[in-house]
Amino acid sequence: MPEGDTVWRQARDLRAVLAGEELISCDFRVPAYATLDLSGETVDAVESRGKHLLMFVGGLVVHSHLSMEGHWDIYPAPTGGRPTRWRKPAFAARVVLVSHLATAVGFSLGKLEVLRKEEVENAVGHLGPDLLGPGWDTDQALLRILADPTRAVGLALLDQRNLAGIGNIYRNELCFLGKVHPAVPVAQVPSLERMIDLAKRLLEANKDRPRRATTGGPAQRDAALWVYGLAGKPCKKCGSIIRHDTMADPEFPLRAARDIYFCPRCQPTL
Structure with missing residues (x-):
């Protein structure tokens, strides 16, 4: 993808x-x-x-x-x-x-x-700061996301107007690493700035790789990712079964709902 x-x-x-x-x-x-x-x-x-x-x-x-x-x-x-x-x-x-x-x-x-x-x-011109661009600005990305504190963090991260470059794989992986369910409101995310910094580091680490990895493990699907596409398999951190759902964006009602993957224990809905 x-x-x-x-x-x-x-x-x-x-x-x-x-x-x-x-x-x-x-x-x-x-x-x-x-x-x-x-x-x-x-x-x-x-x-x-x-x-x-x-x-x-x-x-x-x-x-x-x-x-x-x-x-x-x-x-x-x-x-x-x-x-x-x-x-x-x-x-x-x-x-x-x-x-x-x-x-x-x-x-x-x-x-x-x-x-x-x-x-x-x-x-x-509508795009937010480019995660892999020369003008990357963490503070500007954070301000754009915080402008709508009630919005689900999983939707805010995917919105290219906030920061440009995150797709559905990174959205799911970042929410897992941030220990929040994608539906948690932005205002309730305890480590939002850390998640944004991590997004930058992950894309930088993967930009020269033929296959994407977020776990630090081998670049093979089950080992390379924490949750994306792994519904029904045990969480690599706690052993709970990873779940799958879909998430629609009310701001874009004509767009199809996107897949979300999460660990119910590691990613509480708060």
């Missing part, structure tokens, strides 16, 4: 093969940009902002969001006139960008749009 660390790696890898390079081919496979051709333009920069990815190309910005299933794949430049076989079906491709070094394909992107530079803030 793409979270802030995943998008950070995607930006890093795309930057390595596109930044400073001229695009020799460009193919947008969405109706709104089907006629847009950025061939001949130079990719000036590739950046991540929380779970958003921005490519600055010839005065424009290609903005993508991976959502649940999106991914950017990178393939070596074709040799001998033979195209490289993609790892995913062609119908899932939303955009194909080719430089002399590589081909970058955005598959199943949840959002894809092309903006003028002055429009970028309209797309990402």
Whole structure:
């Protein structure tokens, strides 16, 4: 599942093969940009902002969001006139960008749009401090979360307007490590600042790893995580059976409720 660390790696890898390079081919496979051709333009920069990815190309910005299933794949430049076989079906491709070094394909992107530079803030200006960005600000993230003290901490952590980069896996793991149920109101969390600092440390620790881990154990699912996806299995700390539920966000009634996992003993509802 793409979270802030995943998008950070995607930006890093795309930057390595596109930044400073001229695009020799460009193919947008969405109706709104089907006629847009950025061939001949130079990719000036590739950046991540929380779970958003921005490519600055010839005065424009290609903005993508991976959502649940999106991914950017990178393939070596074709040799001998033979195209490289993609790892995913062609119908899932939303955009194909080719430089002399590589081909970058955005598959199943949840959002894809092309903006003028002055429009970028309209797309990402609502985001809180970026956990993996150069401007990370713990105090600002804390102030944003505390602005709504009655909101469930599990919803506040997931809200990208408070701090950018936490997805559902980290949300569940942070609540476990903070010893609170996700439904506990922000005002009743005894160690909120510590949870925010821990979020920063976890994403930093995982940003260069191919597989995410929060326990310090092997990067294999049952050993790597404390509670996420482990319903019905014993808690690694107390032995109680981990439970599963769903949690809807009243601020976004059209969004589907998200999964929560928790230990009933380690994470009391207070």
